[in-house]
Amino acid sequence: MSLRLSLGRPAAIRRRFDLSSVLAISFLAVVVLASLLAPWVAPYSPIEQDYTQMLAPPSAAHLLGTDDLGRDVFSRLIHGGKASLFGALLAVLVGTLIGVPVGLIAGFRGGWIDDVIGRLLDTLLSFPAIVLAVAITGALGIGLTNGMIAVGVVFSPVLARLARAQAMVVKQELYVDAARSFGATNTRILWRHVLPNAVQPLIVQVTLMLAVALLAEASLSFLGLGVQPPWPSWGAMLTRAYHYMEAAPEQMFAPGLAILLTALAFNALGETVRVLLDPTN
Amino acid sequence: MNERVIAMPRPPEGERTRLASAQDLQVHFPRRSGPPLRAVDGVSFDVVAGETFGIIGESGSGKSTLARALVCLQPITGGALTLSGRSPASLSAASLRLLRRDFQIIFQDPRAALNPRMTVRALVAEPLEIQSIGTRDGRRAAVLDLLDRVGLGPEFADRYPHQLSGGQRQRVNIARALAVRPKLLVCDEVVAALDVSIQADMLNLFKDLQDELGLTYVFITHDLAVVAHVSDRIAVMYLGVFMELGSKAQITERPLHPYTRALLDAAPQAVPSYRRVHREPLQGEIPSPLAPPSGCRFRTRCPLAVEVCAASVPAWREVQPGHFVACHRAGEAMVSTDGTDLRSQGVRSAAR
Amino acid sequence: MSGNARFLWRRLSQFLPVILLATIVVFGLVQLIPGDPAVTLAGEFATKERIEEVRRLYGLDRPLMVQYGAWLWDALRGDLSQSLLSSKPVADLIIDRFPATLIVVVGAVLLSLAVGIPLGMAAATRARSRFDAAVMAFSSFGVALPSFWLAMVLVYWVALSWQLLPATGSVPFSSAPGDAIAHAILPAIALAAAGIAEVSRQVRSALIEVLASDYIRTLRAKGLRRWRILWQHGLKNIGVTLLTVVGLLINRLLGATVVIEAVFAIPGIGSLLVHAAINKDFAVVQGVVLVMVLIVICLNLIVDFLYAAIDPRVARG
Numbered sequence: 001m002s003l004r005l006s007l008g009r010p011a012a013i014r015r016r017f018d019l020s021s022v023l024a025i026s027f028l029a030v031v032v033l034a035s036l037l038a039p040w041v042a043p044y045s046p047i048e049q050d051y052t053q054m055l056a057p058p059s060a061a062h063l064l065g066t067d068d069l070g071r072d073v074f075s076r077l078i079h080g081g082k083a084s085l086f087g088a089l090l091a092v093l094v095g096t097l098i099g100v101p102v103g104l105i106a107g108f109r110g111g112w113i114d115d116v117i118g119r120l121l122d123t124l125l126s127f128p129a130i131v132l133a134v135a136i137t138g139a140l141g142i143g144l145t146n147g148m149i150a151v152g153v154v155f156s157p158v159l160a161r162l163a164r165a166q167a168m169v170v171k172q173e174l175y176v177d178a179a180r181s182f183g184a185t186n187t188r189i190l191w192r193h194v195l196p197n198a199v200q201p202l203i204v205q206v207t208l209m210l211a212v213a214l215l216a217e218a219s220l221s222f223l224g225l226g227v228q229p230p231w232p233s234w235g236a237m238l239t240r241a242y243h244y245m246e247a248a249p250e251q252m253f254a255p256g257l258a259i260l261l262t263a264l265a266f267n268a269l270g271e272t273v274r275v276l277l278d279p280t281n
Numbered sequence: 282m283n284e285r286v287i288a289m290p291r292p293p294e295g296e297r298t299r300l301a302s303a304q305d306l307q308v309h310f311p312r313r314s315g316p317p318l319r320a321v322d323g324v325s326f327d328v329v330a331g332e333t334f335g336i337i338g339e340s341g342s343g344k345s346t347l348a349r350a351l352v353c354l355q356p357i358t359g360g361a362l363t364l365s366g367r368s369p370a371s372l373s374a375a376s377l378r379l380l381r382r383d384f385q386i387i388f389q390d391p392r393a394a395l396n397p398r399m400t401v402r403a404l405v406a407e408p409l410e411i412q413s414i415g416t417r418d419g420r421r422a423a424v425l426d427l428l429d430r431v432g433l434g435p436e437f438a439d440r441y442p443h444q445l446s447g448g449q450r451q452r453v454n455i456a457r458a459l460a461v462r463p464k465l466l467v468c469d470e471v472v473a474a475l476d477v478s479i480q481a482d483m484l485n486l487f488k489d490l491q492d493e494l495g496l497t498y499v500f501i502t503h504d505l506a507v508v509a510h511v512s513d514r515i516a517v518m519y520l521g522v523f524m525e526l527g528s529k530a531q532i533t534e535r536p537l538h539p540y541t542r543a544l545l546d547a548a549p550q551a552v553p554s555y556r557r558v559h560r561e562p563l564q565g566e567i568p569s570p571l572a573p574p575s576g577c578r579f580r581t582r583c584p585l586a587v588e589v590c591a592a593s594v595p596a597w598r599e600v601q602p603g604h605f606v607a608c609h610r611a612g613e614a615m616v617s618t619d620g621t622d623l624r625s626q627g628v629r630s631a632a633r
Numbered sequence: 634m635s636g637n638a639r640f641l642w643r644r645l646s647q648f649l650p651v652i653l654l655a656t657i658v659v660f661g662l663v664q665l666i667p668g669d670p671a672v673t674l675a676g677e678f679a680t681k682e683r684i685e686e687v688r689r690l691y692g693l694d695r696p697l698m699v700q701y702g703a704w705l706w707d708a709l710r711g712d713l714s715q716s717l718l719s720s721k722p723v724a725d726l727i728i729d730r731f732p733a734t735l736i737v738v739v740g741a742v743l744l745s746l747a748v749g750i751p752l753g754m755a756a757a758t759r760a761r762s763r764f765d766a767a768v769m770a771f772s773s774f775g776v777a778l779p780s781f782w783l784a785m786v787l788v789y790w791v792a793l794s795w796q797l798l799p800a801t802g803s804v805p806f807s808s809a810p811g812d813a814i815a816h817a818i819l820p821a822i823a824l825a826a827a828g829i830a831e832v833s834r835q836v837r838s839a840l841i842e843v844l845a846s847d848y849i850r851t852l853r854a855k856g857l858r859r860w861r862i863l864w865q866h867g868l869k870n871i872g873v874t875l876l877t878v879v880g881l882l883i884n885r886l887l888g889a890t891v892v893i894e895a896v897f898a899i900p901g902i903g904s905l906l907v908h909a910a911i912n913k914d915f916a917v918v919q920g921v922v923l924v925m926v927l928i929v930i931c932l933n934l935i936v937d938f939l940y941a942a943i944d945p946r947v948a949r950g
Contacts, residue, residue, distance in 0.1 A: 023358075024862070036636050083554060119647070119650050119651060119654060120648070120654060121802070123651045123654040123655050123658060124658065126651065126655060126884070126926050126929045126930045126933065127655070127658070127922070127925070127926050127929070128884050128885070128887040128888030128889075128891075128925055128926075128929065129885075129888050130888035130889065130891050130892065131888050131891055131903075131906065131921070131922055131925050131926075132922065134891060134906055134907060134910050134918075135662050135906070135910060135918050135919075135922045136662065136665060137910065138669070138910025138911065138913065138915070139662050139663065139665035139666045139915070139918075140666075141667065142667055142910075142911065165842055170751070173393065173396075174388055174390060174393035174394045175394055175395055175396040175397075177349070177354050177388075177394075178386075178388065178394045178395075178457075179396075179411075179830045180354060181352050181353075181381060181384075181385060181386055181407040182381065182382075182385075182407065182411045182412065182457075182461060183356055183377075183378035183379070183381040183382065183408075183411050184411050185378075186730065188411065190398075192396075192407075193396050196396070196398045196796065197396070197397070197398060211776075211777060212471075215777075215779055216416065218778070218779050218782075219891075220782075221783060222781055222892060222895070223891070223892060223895055223907050224907075224911060225907070225910065225911065235779075238779075238781070238782060238785065241785075242785050242896065245785065245788070245789055245793070246793060249789050252782070252785050252789070254784070255782075256779065256782035256785070259779045260774070260777055260778055260779065263776075263777035263778075263779075264773065264774070264777040267773060267776065267777055272368065
């Protein structure tokens, strides 16, 4: 018996990669479009209650049935997607705006500034992400925006660490010396030379982070710290579905699958971006 | 270090403007353990307006560190550097930024010196933007003018560095350095990375630019042919210190230091006027600057080394006007391996 | 060994600042409350007297540095202040609820390793095979799967439809070990899905690298049995990877348990945290977060010490 270490067939791998990225991008396009056009696409209002139609099974009128207050689940799914995507984007945006500048400055300046920031990043990374996000949300005040700002704050050290490592490499480049010899300020060097040359791995990380942020949004909303009733998000829909699990178990599938597939698609997108930006490719 | 005697090499023509002046200039890099790395360990020279000051040295001699120190990219750790009569270390950030305009550098690796994400246009315009020279439109015209000056047509303006050849990249670097109208240009191995076929073109470009713009060069290279071709004066650097300094004629025709002779012997075609003496080529590698030899740093490879060479650092002395050497045996009994008395040359020229 | 000693010393000297910074972060949480914290903490219908009482209770009338110093000093003595809601000492609440969390998290870590390592090893030996692709696909799903949704699905089928295991709640291990474990199985599985995905993926890639090394090729040439090579040499060589994964895993699972405890109605410190955060019971929030981060920091320290023991190269590097 021997260890098999075949190196695979590149063509086959390429085909699979292409298929998964095409699927992921198409799926995300549909989700994003549906979210943006929610008021026009959704057949019903996401918050209008109909007490004659509580916990109805799927039908022609209600494709995914109705929830415990008689609201159309399909419409809530579409509107909930808007909240979930907005939340994920907001968290990643906050994380990027905090993490990238801090990391770049730490890596670029070095010295005691780097020591202090590095230790702070170690510390923040020691907090379990959701735990810190729950605590910060509690302090800032419950709600989707505060919750996702909290998630963004919790994510920022991951991006900061990556940006720091990148800046440490790029600042050694000769073109940085060249710019300095013309009298460029540190701000200009960071903005014009370090950032553009450090940005590729950051883009990959940010894309992958969308998936994690989406899951975090779902978790916070599920716990009641995110989107507040009556407005839906996928996580919040699962909370209600859970309460009525025995009466209407099918309610928990659509939002759960929506989260799973969107997170998968974000991850696939991240891998695609990684391959596209890979200089060795 | 007490035995080091500092004699200041004077510029050859007395009263011309001294653009840059180094006095016992040192650049030491501290290490986590052990003594510091002495990349540049006390060199003294002046660069006067209009001349080309050549510095020749093997890799590891500290010549690139010296180049970076001259344009304030590398802080000096000892001695003094004076640029346009001012000490860069004492200047405010704003004044230093202004001073940098006058002292530019061209690096050895033309590709690494260009930000790969900027077009040629943006690259050449950058120094103008940094120094707030001209209006936006004026800068656009200036970029094309600069490119033209280094022999690149306007079609290059929108290309990226990876779309250029090595020689074209170096021309972009030159255009960019010229953008701020520098007085002194430090050229650190500017042709070493280029094809031999275009090295001569590049050197001619440097010569033309000097004639047109009245530039002053510090030309740093390991290539004797290059330094002999372009320089008015030449300094010979070894392990962080100068071994010899003099006019081109003094260095190439009447060298006093055994290291200079060894360099000339190794490349006879580089300087046809040099009367080659048959001798063993230079043996071995340049020692580590972490642990330089005691006394004269060249003694481990010197065919003439005697006891005193290990015991004391040879003084930096002016053996004739403008001709400096640091060697215990220069002008003394210089006997080649085949027995020829070499003293005559050195003594005769010193007496003249 | 002097290299190791120096490494351990360096690591220890980084440990204290991180602990100190962590306490500052935890203390600083209260400063994030917009407006007058005393008003917020006292609640919507609080009287003026109640607000003042809260202000005194938490020392909010003192300078920030003094507040921090007092809070830290109390924390060092095990006094984490008292809950606004129940007026019980926070430390007691945490101690009461910690075992329920511990049994689930430990179960999930063990499950992640017990399933993830063999899965990763099997995938690595059949790299690029259909089986490998299946493991990788499973791993992608595991990472993207909302753990609380998996928990709901498990509750619905395993507990409610098939009645195999209890759906919710928790039983103290000391009173009924069997029942306690039965209650912990579903939460541990829900938590472990992401853990298995992570472990198998890391083990696979580390092992593929090791198997391609000359060292292993030599062993193969000597005719050693495949599984012997894998277990004895492969695993030993990916020890550092495994330790890193375990360190990360504990951090992740401690976080994820917060959501899982909500699904299974487990009275652990995760549900304590969520309840406190929603009700602005900040002494409890700070206490739970502090305990969790201290657990993670201490475990990371232990992991680093084990690194040095396994692989002296780490210590030198």
